[in-house]
Amino acid sequence: MMSKSMTKFVCQQCEATYPKWLGRCAECGEWNTLVEEAVVKPGKQMKLRETGEILTSFPDVDLAEDGKKRFSTTFEELDRVLGGGLVPGAVVLIGGEPGIGKSTLLTQVATNLLLKNPARKNNSKLVDGTKLVNGTKSVDGMDDNHWPIFYIAGEESPRQISLRINRYLSKEQQTSSKTTQSKKTDYSKKTTQLLEDLVFVTSTDIDELIEVILKKRPRLVIVDSIQAMSTTDLTGASGSVGQLRECTERLAQTAKALHIPIFLVGHVTKDGVIAGPKVLEHIVDSVIEISGERSDQLRLVRALKNRFGATDEVGVFQHVEYGLAEVTNPSELFLEDQETNVPGSATVCVMEGTRPLLIEVQALVTSSQLAMPRRVGRGIELSRIQVLSAVLQKHARLPLGTNDVFLSAAGGFRVTEPAVDLGLAVAIASSLKNKKVPQKTIFIGEVGLLGEIRKVNFLDRRIKEAKRLGFTKIISRENARSVREVLQQLDLL
Template sequence: MPKKHSQFVCQQCEASFPKWQGQCNDCKAWNTLVEEAVLSKSEANIANIRGIDEIVTTFPEVKLVETTKNRFSTTMEELDRVLGGGLVPGMVTLVGGEPGIGKSTLLTQVVVGLLTAPEQKKHLSGEVLYVSGEESPSQISIRVNRYLEKEQKNSSGKVIKSDPKKKLKNLVFVTSTNVEEVVSVMTKRKPSLVVIDSIQTMRTAELTGASGSVGQIRQSTEKITQIAKALHIPVFFVGHVTKDGAIAGPKVLEHIVDAVIEISGERSGQLRLVRALKNRFGATDEVGVFQHDDYGLAEVKNPSELFLEQAAQDVPGSATVCVMEGTRPLLIEVQALVNYSQLAMPRRVGRGIELSRIQVLAAVLQKHAKLPLDSNDVFLNAAGGFKIKEPAVDLGLAVAIASSLKNKKIPRKIIFIGEVGLLGEIRKVSFLEKRKKEAKRLGFSKIFSKETHGTVKEVLQDLGLL
């Protein structure tokens, strides 16, 4: 096959050049040239070759099989929640996260779960391709066997002997970084699922750039996505992240795929949170909770209980709040540390909480509750690695700050739900009944909200913090 020509196109003004250079001669922008394949005349006039009738479809001719009817589970409820209920035929998903966070581990468990679950046979009638450009089949098998060991244990903890080769006979490893080879394998074998680990290692012979370059990533993604859509094959891409935490590669990569999910959490900790940044087949506000164990990633079916088990007991500065992650209410602990400041401008520091929110709450407490926060540093933390953005936690944060300042404990069976306005009033929040139901289920006897108190000052007086 003759080698296709390529050119370098400026991403700012779309000027083209025969070879790479640091600055665009037309718009004078630096580092904006990206290698792209040059289409031949036959490819440029593909509509004339295939015929107009092949690329035009009327609405009555469309077969509605993409979303709900043929959607199937990944065998992991937490991941299904993030994906909108499971996988859709032809769905292309990009999985991002820091090195060592558990991207390959999660997808390995999905593959093993789908191949070993009897109820998934009707959806996985073919093979599962695991395309690895970073690891050898023996290295991947270590993860597979580790997870199988967990699946083979019965309730007494004894290992049930079984032959994994029989269960995973349809698991096929492909050790290639050439996109054309991968597409050829997909076309011939027509697998039921494909995992590309990782997209940054793939390259096409049409371009001269190294693996991981902008042009190579974009071209490789487009080729695999095109064949996945044509054959209705679900595909998972593993994506690296940059030092800034963004998924490596061009932003267009996220536009090509159907879903982008991110795995976050402290590498030194056990908790892993899976969120959808984009999802054409579901909501983007759901979160899946996992816990790292000796075998891989274990699902946390009731995360509120897990977070509250780790909460500090009877310590000043600790309060319980309820946040909504999609349609799921989660009870978490917020912590405050207020200490006398030696600085002319006291510090306001938050981990998982916006700095502007801390500054507003400190000003409200000083103005309306007469708390001397102008001479104290305020540190706030959302336990469990959560990033809190909704205002429903304002009341809990304010109470935690006052509790730390006064060095007085807050009763453990009280939960705080409410937004605090600039006038010190407590405002009603959305999904209040669902939050209250979750709090009562976990044994909270008192719920402080707009329904019980009008202002944050009244709450502090009721708790003996004023």
């Protein structure tokens, strides 16, 4: 373990060092840039390496990692964002607004890993304080030397967390209610084993936590939250810049040395960014963001940083009674309430990472009572509405100068890519003319300032997804050159 150490204060701008805190750095003149750091004596750092060797060749690394592949979190949507699953030794930071579902998602991951472990059918025995099942593998390559799952409850009591787990388990029990009595008994045994192997740690001292991890070797560690952790080596309060960096660094060292994946729950500021120094995101391997409107059930999971996969993937979840449920076919979710027989509705296709999503956009054009007509968007940028209104007014001769234009993306989705321009323009014209858009028609294309339709990326994937969902007419750059030509085809001029 790390020895008791002195502290120093380092300027985050110029890295000048001081023995005590100062409001202003004497070197660079910046205010409030001094952060407390631990000063560790040489030779007293944590001894976490499995061997004393510091030099390793590539073949040795390849052989050592052969049995430590990715393993599933039991959620395909979360695995997609992580690049195919969790990597042993990875440190994943999850951020999001309060109440968005961070703790709920991680609780369900821990519960599923314990419930869906096929190795539990065998008899387990204690070996050096850990459980080993005939030297076999458990869930998707997970080493069975790491049996328990640690949940560090820094903000909630174990009782509160257990209530969340019981709510989720009640859903599992309802699912099994249609099965035989013997299967119900098996389920009851699984839940009993779950209570034994899900270990709550109520201490927020990082040194005590690491000591327990070194002794018990859990298969997974969930820290909720990293802002609640602290070390006695620093005098700052938990959540301060120095404490955050020091605690995260020590957990990252432990994860890498023992090949144990660690989830860190992070708070966000009022601006929506993860609280703490930017170096916090450099220390961890992946930064995951959960977003969504509180008034809406939809939750989108994105990777802002991922050392083991791409950052252009998105996972879709839905907030339900028992927690978070995966949405394996988001397009159907966004289109299930679509009103196809009313003016002002159009279907577009957006790309979230490599996944095409079909969503409905709606427009409402009414006569304005103001000197300056309003342009209002929900889930759509105001500048995009203003540009499209100007293009339609000039190149399609639509009288929008005296009308208010309201646009909305159905389902609470936030539209950012230009491939939806053509669908938005058609929805505006449809509402203005009070004419319906033909059913099973989808619009894919960017609209330029000259009224032309421009090509978009991944057109083949978008078309394939549209056909899979039964759309028979696809309007894009392939069959139309300008927005005016499209409106003429649809009799909206």
